[in-house]
Amino acid sequence: MDVVILGAGIAGLACADQLRAAGHQVTLFDKGRGPGGRMSTRRVELDGEQLQFDHGAQYFTVRDDRFRRQVQDWQTQGVASPWQEAGPDAWVGTPAMNAPVRRMAETHRVHFRHHVVALTRDIAGWHVRLQEGQHGPYDAAIVALPAEQAAAFLGSHDLMMAADAMAARSQPCWTAMMAFENRVPIAADSIRQHGIIGWAARDGAKPGRHDGETWVVQAHGSWSALHLEDTPEAVAQALLDALLVHADGPVPPVRYLAAHRWRFAMTPGVDKGALWNGALRLGACGDWLQGPRVELAWLSGHRLGAMIGSAAEAA
Numbered sequence: 504m505d506v507v508i509l510g511a512g513i514a515g516l517a518c519a520d521q522l523r524a525a526g527h528q529v530t531l532f533d534k535g536r537g538p539g540g541r542m543s544t545r546r547v548e549l550d551g552e553q554l555q556f557d558h559g560a561q562y563f564t565v566r567d568d569r570f571r572r573q574v575q576d577w578q579t580q581g582v583a584s585p586w587q588e589a590g591p592d593a594w595v596g597t598p599a600m601n602a603p604v605r606r607m608a609e610t611h612r613v614h615f616r617h618h619v620v621a622l623t624r625d626i627a628g629w630h631v632r633l634q635e636g637q638h639g640p641y642d643a644a645i646v647a648l649p650a651e652q653a654a655a656f657l658g659s660h661d662l663m664m665a666a667d668a669m670a671a672r673s674q675p676c677w678t679a680m681m682a683f684e685n686r687v688p689i690a691a692d693s694i695r696q697h698g699i700i701g702w703a704a705r706d707g708a709k710p711g712r713h714d715g716e717t718w719v720v721q722a723h724g725s726w727s728a729l730h731l732e733d734t735p736e737a738v739a740q741a742l743l744d745a746l747l748v749h750a751d752g753p754v755p756p757v758r759y760l761a762a763h764r765w766r767f768a769m770t771p772g773v774d775k776g777a778l779w780n781g782a783l784r785l786g787a788c789g790d791w792l793q794g795p796r797v798e799l800a801w802l803s804g805h806r807l808g809a810m811i812g813s814a815a816e817a818a
């Protein structure tokens with residue numbers, strides 16, 4: 504089959520890997536400027552120096568054997584490394600969190616900066632409408648987007664799938680990115696669940712980084728929801744203040760401070776793994792089908808690709 508996938512995050516790409524292995528042709532469209540999705544990395548030019556911040560997922564767990572094999576392969580390729588600071592089964596992308604997704608995307612036909620506005624179907628098959636132009640027909644379509652965005656596309660074709668997506672509402676997450684002239688006097692490289700902080704990490708201390716003193720500070724979901732419409736400046740300052748409560752000495756000057764609002768960050772998930780409507784040849788994968796983690800998003804995409812492969816064989 505000639506398959507189109509909406510969304511080239513880790514779920515969409517894991518599905519694409521499986522489909523290609525089963526002999527299908529795959530084309531992916533993603534509105535992002537580059538690879539990563541919610542595993543993305545923000546790059547900033549400051550005084551002639553490049554800074555980077557993992558401003559989405561902070562690390563990922565490796566518990567499932569299939570995912571373990573994938574991660575070992577990434578480690579061999581130099582794009583992932585264990586990071587004990589976050590736990591015995593925690594890993595990060597190297598030299599940045601988006602590196603594994605970038606590596607996966609390199610091996611597929613992915614169109615970044617392509618914002619899909621509609622998914623339609625006629626006698627010839629599936630068509631993807633972009634802000635400029637249209638692509639298709641395709642034999643099958645996969646929606647690999649966050650739940651809220653997936654629901655909008657699925658609703659015109661399969662109401663049950665759309666209802667599942669609507670049941671998996673996400674929480675937002677305000678994230679602040681900070682760079683300092685010198686080391687901030689905080690002994691630990693990470694802080695969990697303290698005051699308004701859900702998670703904070705000395706980003707430059709992760710393996711493979713050479714960024715000096717950079718921190719990523721994420722507010723927990725309920726604070727983010729309450730302050731969703733605050734200005735980025737006010738949020739960045741609040742998260743900086745919350746971090747500096749942990750300093751036990753003079754704090755060096757701040758070189759960079761910004762905030763990013765993830766409107767759809769974490770979903771509880773609906774525990775269905777992946778969805779496939781064989782009559783329409785329409786599928787859905789993503790973290791909202793399995794749980795709010797990188798590993799579970801990968802497993803959802805992997806599972807959908809395998810389901811389609813075996814359905815095609817049976818037919």
Ligand SMILES: Cc1cc2nc3c(=O)[nH]c(=O)nc-3n(C[C@H](O)[C@H](O)[C@H](O)COP(=O)(O)OP(=O)(O)OC[C@H]3O[C@@H](n4cnc5c(N)ncnc54)[C@H](O)[C@@H]3O)c2cc1C
Binds near residue numbers: 648794
């Ligand atoms: C702030 C934050 C912190 C997190 N921390 C962790 C963590 O520490 N550990 C962990 O395991 N997980 C964490 N997660 C969750 C993890 O990042 C996600 O579960 C996982 O990356 C989801 O992958 P996905 O492929 O399902 O979705 P995504 O990565 O969101 O991929 C969907 C893709 O669809 C694209 N897209 C959306 N709409 C359109 C459109 N209309 N047209 C074209 N493309 C579109 C997007 O650009 C995106 O690339 C975190 C997430 C956030 C936001």
